[in-house]
Amino acid sequence: MTVESSAARKPRRSAAGKAGTTGSKTGTTGDTTGATGTKRTTRTARSTAKKSADTQLVQLLTPEGKRVKNAEYDAYVAGITPEELRGLYRDMVLTRRFDAEATALQRQGELGLWASLLGQEAAQIGSGRATREDDYVFPTYREHGVAWCRGVDPTNLLGMFRGVNNGGWDPNGNNFHLYTIVIGSQTLHATGYAMGVAKDGADSAVIAYFGDGASSQGDVAESFTFGAVYNAPVVFFCQNNQWAISEPTEKQTRVPLYQRAQGYGFPGVRVDGNDVLACLAVTKWALERARNGEGPTLVEAFTYRMGAHTTSDDPTRYRGDEERLAWEAKDPILRLRRYLEASNHTDEGFFSELEAESEALGKRVREAVRAMPDPDHFAIFENVYADGHALVDEERAQFAAYQASFADEGGH
Numbered sequence: 001m002t003v004e005s006s007a008a009r010k011p012r013r014s015a016a017g018k019a020g021t022t023g024s025k026t027g028t029t030g031d032t033t034g035a036t037g038t039k040r041t042t043r044t045a046r047s048t049a050k051k052s053a054d055t056q057l058v059q060l061l062t063p064e065g066k067r068v069k070n071a072e073y074d075a076y077v078a079g080i081t082p083e084e085l086r087g088l089y090r091d092m093v094l095t096r097r098f099d100a101e102a103t104a105l106q107r108q109g110e111l112g113l114w115a116s117l118l119g120q121e122a123a124q125i126g127s128g129r130a131t132r133e134d135d136y137v138f139p140t141y142r143e144h145g146v147a148w149c150r151g152v153d154p155t156n157l158l159g160m161f162r163g164v165n166n167g168g169w170d171p172n173g174n175n176f177h178l179y180t181i182v183i184g185s186q187t188l189h190a191t192g193y194a195m196g197v198a199k200d201g202a203d204s205a206v207i208a209y210f211g212d213g214a215s216s217q218g219d220v221a222e223s224f225t226f227g228a229v230y231n232a233p234v235v236f237f238c239q240n241n242q243w244a245i246s247e248p249t250e251k252q253t254r255v256p257l258y259q260r261a262q263g264y265g266f267p268g269v270r271v272d273g274n275d276v277l278a279c280l281a282v283t284k285w286a287l288e289r290a291r292n293g294e295g296p297t298l299v300e301a302f303t304y305r306m307g308a309h310t311t312s313d314d315p316t317r318y319r320g321d322e323e324r325l326a327w328e329a330k331d332p333i334l335r336l337r338r339y340l341e342a343s344n345h346t347d348e349g350f351f352s353e354l355e356a357e358s359e360a361l362g363k364r365v366r367e368a369v370r371a372m373p374d375p376d377h378f379a380i381f382e383n384v385y386a387d388g389h390a391l392v393d394e395e396r397a398q399f400a401a402y403q404a405s406f407a408d409e410g411g412h
């Protein structure tokens, strides 16, 4: 589908001229989380952060699949066609199917690890489909849905998790950077890249994905500062999936995360991260601001990690069923399905064809993973330095001797 910004390009404004005037979205949200300075602060702030969660969301589709009006964001999805809506549904279903296959492959020993996106399909597909081809995306390690939107073949996402390569795709092929495991660091890369885009005079935008846990990192704070003072065309897209491994969001912040933007002088918006239409609309708006020279935006997609942190994690150790069941009722795929059905935008044929397509994708992924060649054992020594290095040479020689000590390796 085409989701290009219709905004004409305007000259970029200077950072100084903008600071202090961009926080209106944050300012109008009416949240008063002023509980600071007493012993009871943490508890009070936490409960306020929780409470505000339900009242500040930008939502266009309710969990029951009912379309609700929104004066500010409706315009960004006003022209969406039934075909495009079906496309969003297809994206989410296929992404979930791919993700389930990858989880199964890890359980079968074909992957070393997998970080599932289960539950976050709307946040990723909505925001991913809002990007333009010339925009540049900096993901974490969980953005399989965004990768899908950018046109990265899903099988290419699996090499790193199988341990046979360090990435698996050309970042410049789809303007989709390699996955980043060092929490929050990609927000700095994105901000620097966006500053470069601005210097080039291009009207592309940059989007940086990160998690609620990452919001506690210094790198993210520095990105916000640099993004703001350089008025960089960057969207900070935080998927607040409620957990940073076993640490709940409310232990990481006294205020709802989107409100952090105010202190940096740019808008922050909390969007229902399980509502694909709202995520599409809000991200389009934020990208358009970037293109128009209005600088950064923080989008907090309020969502839920329905599965484990990774396949190495057991969430039953730190959270109960009640929470998961409450979020299952807000499932992003189900709500769009309800909307499509209520609007008569689909028929049985659509769903059965999609089911067949999902199964075919699962099969293709399985076969591709099993066919991935093992890397040359010595490749790890090759890309450390541009030229030779005595220490690397020594380590290579040690490793060669170790390999040769196995009779069946035949000296390598």
Ligand SMILES: Cc1ncc(C[n+]2csc(CCOP(=O)(O)OP(=O)(O)O)c2C)c(N)n1
Residues within 6 Å of the ligand: 140, 142, 181, 182, 183, 210, 211, 212, 213, 214, 215, 241, 243, 244, 245, 305, 309
């Ligand atoms: C700098 C750094 N510190 C710690 C870790 C270990 N670690 C991996 S994932 C993670 C939690 C991240 O949580 P969040 O940002 O909410 O993202 P999510 O996994 O929920 O998508 C941590 C602490 C890391 N990879 N990098």
Ligand SMILES: [Mg+2]
Residues within 6 Å of the ligand: 211, 212, 213, 239, 240, 241, 242, 243, 244, 245
């Ligand atoms: Mg998280």
